[in-house]
Amino acid sequence: MAGLYLASQSPRRTELLTQVGIDHTVVSSSYEEPNEGYDSPIEMVKAQALGKARCAVGIPEGGIVLGADTIVVLDNEVLGKPQDEADARRMLERLSGRSHSVVTGVALLIKGDEVVFHNETKVYFKELAPFEIESYIASGEPMDKAGAYGIQGKGALWVEKIEGSYTNVVGLPVEHVYDELCKALGAK
Numbered sequence: 001m002a003g004l005y006l007a008s009q010s011p012r013r014t015e016l017l018t019q020v021g022i023d024h025t026v027v028s029s030s031y032e033e034p035n036e037g038y039d040s041p042i043e044m045v046k047a048q049a050l051g052k053a054r055c056a057v058g059i060p061e062g063g064i065v066l067g068a069d070t071i072v073v074l075d076n077e078v079l080g081k082p083q084d085e086a087d088a089r090r091m092l093e094r095l096s097g098r099s100h101s102v103v104t105g106v107a108l109l110i111k112g113d114e115v116v117f118h119n120e121t122k123v124y125f126k127e128l129a130p131f132e133i134e135s136y137i138a139s140g141e142p143m144d145k146a147g148a149y150g151i152q153g154k155g156a157l158w159v160e161k162i163e164g165s166y167t168n169v170v171g172l173p174v175e176h177v178y179d180e181l182c183k184a185l186g187a188k
């Protein structure tokens with residue numbers, strides 16, 4: 001199989017691919033994310049994933065490129081990474097005691113084709129007490145994560161249940177990516 005190049009600086013995405021044994025090389029992308037001008041959150045994450053993949057740097061001839069983008073959607077509003085601690089507090093207060101969606105857009109550039117898809121997981125949050133939000137923010141965990149939490153970290157304490165892919169919430173739906181890779185390569 002031609003080599004796979006992951007155009008993402010997210011430590012979670014490379015860990016997930018490694019966990020399931022998908023060999024890959026991490027590369028940078030020169031893409032700058034505009035976050036306005038899209039018809040829907042799903043259109044937005046797919047466009048961002050494609051932009052990241054198309055602007056990947058240093059891909060050899062025949063290399064397969066993977067780009068991804070993850071957001072939290074609440075009442076049709078997009079929550080990306082928090083700007084600062086006050087923003088993280090606002091996000092966590094809004095997520096408390098209700099459900100939201102986590103949507104990851106994925107783009108695969110493979111054999112001259114652009115395969116773009118998304119995956120959506122519904123996440124149900126418990127009620128968060130103010131002291132819990134404050135200690136969570138003080139831990140620093142929310143700051144580089146969409147929706148200001150990490151289900152793979154301390155954020156696991158706030159999750160009552162999920163419907164859909166767990167790895168999608170962490171940043172890359174590896175089972176879905178694997179299926180699309182197999183399909184595109186004619187492997188199954």
Ligand SMILES: Cc1cn([C@H]2C[C@H](O)[C@@H](COP(=O)(O)OP(=O)(O)OP(=O)(O)O)O2)c(=O)[nH]c1=O
Binds near residue numbers: 052069147155
């Ligand atoms: C909801 C949630 C998000 N996240 C993370 C996954 C993504 O890394 C991040 C969303 O930011 P992204 O912009 O999707 O990705 P990134 O900036 O980390 O990496 P790159 O643009 O280089 O690909 O939020 C978690 O780690 N756990 C969670 O539970």
